[in-house]
Amino acid sequence: MAEPLRVVVTGAAGQIAYSLLYIVAKGDVFGPNQPIILHLLDIPPMMGVLEGVVMELADCALPLLHGVVPTDDPAVAFKDVTAAFLVGAMPRKQGMERKDLLSANVKIFKVQGEALDKYAKKDVKVLVVGNPANTNALICSRYAPSIPKENFTAMTRLDQNRAQAQIAAKLGVPVRQVSNLIIWGNHSSTQFPDASHALVNINGANTAVVEAIKDAAWLNSVFVETVQKRGAAVINARKMSSAMSAAKAASDHMRDWFLGTEDGRFVSMGVISDGSYCAPKDVIFSFPVTIKCGKWKIVQELGITDFARKLLDATGKELEEERQEAIQIIEA
Ligand SMILES: NC(=O)C1=CN([C@@H]2O[C@H](COP(=O)(O)OP(=O)(O)OC[C@H]3O[C@@H](n4cnc5c(N)ncnc54)[C@H](O)[C@@H]3O)[C@@H](O)[C@H]2O)C=CC1
Numbered sequence: 001m002a003e004p005l006r007v008v009v010t011g012a013a014g015q016i017a018y019s020l021l022y023i024v025a026k027g028d029v030f031g032p033n034q035p036i037i038l039h040l041l042d043i044p045p046m047m048g049v050l051e052g053v054v055m056e057l058a059d060c061a062l063p064l065l066h067g068v069v070p071t072d073d074p075a076v077a078f079k080d081v082t083a084a085f086l087v088g089a090m091p092r093k094q095g096m097e098r099k100d101l102l103s104a105n106v107k108i109f110k111v112q113g114e115a116l117d118k119y120a121k122k123d124v125k126v127l128v129v130g131n132p133a134n135t136n137a138l139i140c141s142r143y144a145p146s147i148p149k150e151n152f153t154a155m156t157r158l159d160q161n162r163a164q165a166q167i168a169a170k171l172g173v174p175v176r177q178v179s180n181l182i183i184w185g186n187h188s189s190t191q192f193p194d195a196s197h198a199l200v201n202i203n204g205a206n207t208a209v210v211e212a213i214k215d216a217a218w219l220n221s222v223f224v225e226t227v228q229k230r231g232a233a234v235i236n237a238r239k240m241s242s243a244m245s246a247a248k249a250a251s252d253h254m255r256d257w258f259l260g261t262e263d264g265r266f267v268s269m270g271v272i273s274d275g276s277y278c279a280p281k282d283v284i285f286s287f288p289v290t291i292k293c294g295k296w297k298i299v300q301e302l303g304i305t306d307f308a309r310k311l312l313d314a315t316g317k318e319l320e321e322e323r324q325e326a327i328q329i330i331e332a
């Protein structure tokens with residue numbers, strides 16, 4: 001059997017982690033033959049709760065889980081890790097936008113960037129879930145200069161999964177038959193969920209979703225807004241933000257990054273922008289990517305309509321504004 005991988009989950013006593021830890025520990029992310037040691041980071045007042053999570057992980061009797069390291073010390077949490085799920089951050093409440101969390105959360109990602117830089121493996125793959133995820137990931141990367149920028153990503157997979165589920169429901173097909181939905185830009189209400197390159201597999205043949213749905217008005221309005229506002233809809237209903245679906249999306253994101261995307265399918269990830277599709281450079285922008293051997297690559301030369309262009313520009317502008325605000329908060 002392979003040597004165990006060290007995997008850190010921050011916010012380990014919180015609600016997303018409560019679902020995520022089980023998915024990771026049972027082998028759904030790093031594969032059924034890869035043992036892991038889980039490093040669990042939370043803040044000092046949560047150590048009692050974390051103790052309960054550690055008990056439950058033991059009681060799951062999971063064969064791939066070779067060790068658990070609960071801690072409130074980033075130096076211990078990030079030591080020699082190969083994968084980092086950065087979940088620990090304050091969630092928004094009803095009526096807030098995710099960027100309203102910048103002042104509460106961005107400093108966490110500076111500290112954790114510094115700790116990753118010092119203690120993690122240099123090829124560590126980092127997924128930022130804590131909101132506002134794109135800008136937190138950018139700040140984290142800036143404070144970890146010895147780790148390649150390509151190794152810092154933000155989660156828009158939940159938006160992609162939501163988009164896929166909306167299209168599957170509209171067409172009355174299982175979700176697995178729908179692929180290649182794109183989330184462009186920020187994990188915020190300016191994101192652009194784009195179905196114009198998506199495919200649906202009906203009776204073994206791929207058809208464009210646009211052709212199958214034959215309702216451009218729905219795709220450009222109801223569909224886009226439903227996905228943009230889904231996080232808020234869950235908060236309004238649950239009085240707490242999405243957790244089960246966020247944990248599933250985080251595991252999908254990391255699994256695809258480690259194990260690769262299927263031929264002919266692409267997925268969306270917030271990655272450092274190189275200016276592809278005229279997105280602003282040096283922000284973490286969600287693009288369609290394919291992944292091979294642990295490296296993501298932006299899918300190029302997809303057609304962009306005038307409608308799409310406007311939405312891509314708006315979400316890019318918001319990311320530039322968030323970057324500026326984050327730097328001001330950190331330097332204040
Ligand atoms: N990118 C995405 O698609 C999604 C992002 N989120 C975001 O994920 C974050 C976590 O959400 P929940 O688990 O529901 O929140 P939660 O409040 O249940 O848990 C957060 C945990 O993080 C811990 N924490 C706070 N500061 C920390 C630090 N410096 N180091 C380590 N741990 C720390 C807290 O003590 C708490 O246990 C929120 O910011 C939320 O908005 C939530 C859903 C989807």
Ligand SMILES: O=C([O-])CC(=O)C(=O)O
Binds near residue numbers: 091098158231242
């Ligand atoms: O909406 C929120 O604040 C939590 C989140 O990011 C999501 O559910 O997409």
